[in-house]
Amino acid sequence: MSDAILQACIQATGSPVERSQPVSGGSINAAYRLETSKGHFFLKVNDAPQAGAMMAADAYGLQLLRQAGPLSIPEVIRQGTVDGQSYLLLAFIEEGRATAAFWQAFGEGLARLHQHTADTFGLDQDNFIGSLPQRNHRHANWADFYREERLRPQVRRATQQHLLWPGAEAQFSRLYERLPDLCPQEPPALTHGDLWSGNFLTAADGSPVLIDPAVSYAHREMDLGLSLLFGGFSPAFYEAYEQAYPTAPGFRKRAGLYQLYYLLVHVNLFGRSYTGSVQEIVNRWAR
Structure with missing residues (x-):
């Protein structure tokens, strides 16, 4: 400094x-x-x-x-x-210890955050996911936004670095065609955008605090999908969320669709150790 x-x-x-x-x-x-x-x-x-x-x-x-x-x-x-x-x-946030009340407040608070909406998916400016650029050009529907602003740029970057498998681009093309039918239609939701266990704190008074966002108006299941990817969230968090703002049936089965973006980010940041996880999701959904 x-x-x-x-x-x-x-x-x-x-x-x-x-x-x-x-x-x-x-x-x-x-x-x-x-x-x-x-x-x-x-x-x-x-x-x-x-x-x-x-x-x-x-x-x-x-x-x-x-x-x-x-x-x-x-x-x-x-x-x-x-x-x-x-x-x-x-x-500075003085930290405390998470309790059952913390997870209840966190789940309810995230549900209320996701009820903040906009006319389109995206944001009025681009930002970053980790140290990688994240585009936020606006789109009228989720499938177009997810394809053009999230998946395609990461696939292009990974392909240029030879980090994917032979035939990956063709498989992703089939997945892109299926996206409108795979994700439930919902209004754009204000999302944290990088919701893993390292990006929340417990304040001294026991309340949840969000840090290090990668915000956009996106599908709310993006936040929930990432929270499931690396763990660190109590079942009470999901129970409180579902009571406050229920997800469409089958969310847990399609969580990988949203995790795909974050796994591609990890491929581009950390290398081929994450490629197998990407391929497994694409093989499942790009039939």
Whole structure:
């Protein structure tokens, strides 16, 4: 963390930084806990060429979720770039322990979030999924959006890197044709977009907090599908969600359709160890 960024944080908070401490912030950014007389703050820093765009997208997503209201979201204090380093300054969330009430509130809160809708699928700007670009051009129906803005760009990237199997593109083409009949028709839902167990916290008061979004107005089953992919969510979470906003029959059977996007992202980020999982889903649904 440069002196210039430290000074930007002091200006943003209106208080000298008494102590800065590195904290776990994932594999993409350096992260720090800043202690001041006006409270504690969370700072992410990155000097990669696209870091400014990533921080701006993160800030926009957090603000959009915060405006929606049903779940706690860290307040964005300031975002910017100084001397070639990009940063995002947030209110720090003191963590507590998840209880049964936590999972109930989380499931109900996500259900209410998903009831925020828009006229089209997409968003008014592109963003990122991890460190990869994520397009959000608007579409009138889900199948077109999922095909053109989610699956096709990741398949193209993986093909260029020779990370898929022979005949993969032809199989994906058959899957694209089937998508309108495979996913239930629903209105666009405001989604977190990267809902795995590393992207939520338990606040000190026991309430759920969402972090690190990749927001868009998408099919709400995208969030639920990813939550099932790597685990870490209590059955009470799904029970509360279903009571508040039931999914269409058969969601668990088609969850792989939504997980496919995230597995392709993992192929492109981490390599062929995830290719077999992608192929298994495509073999099932591209008949």
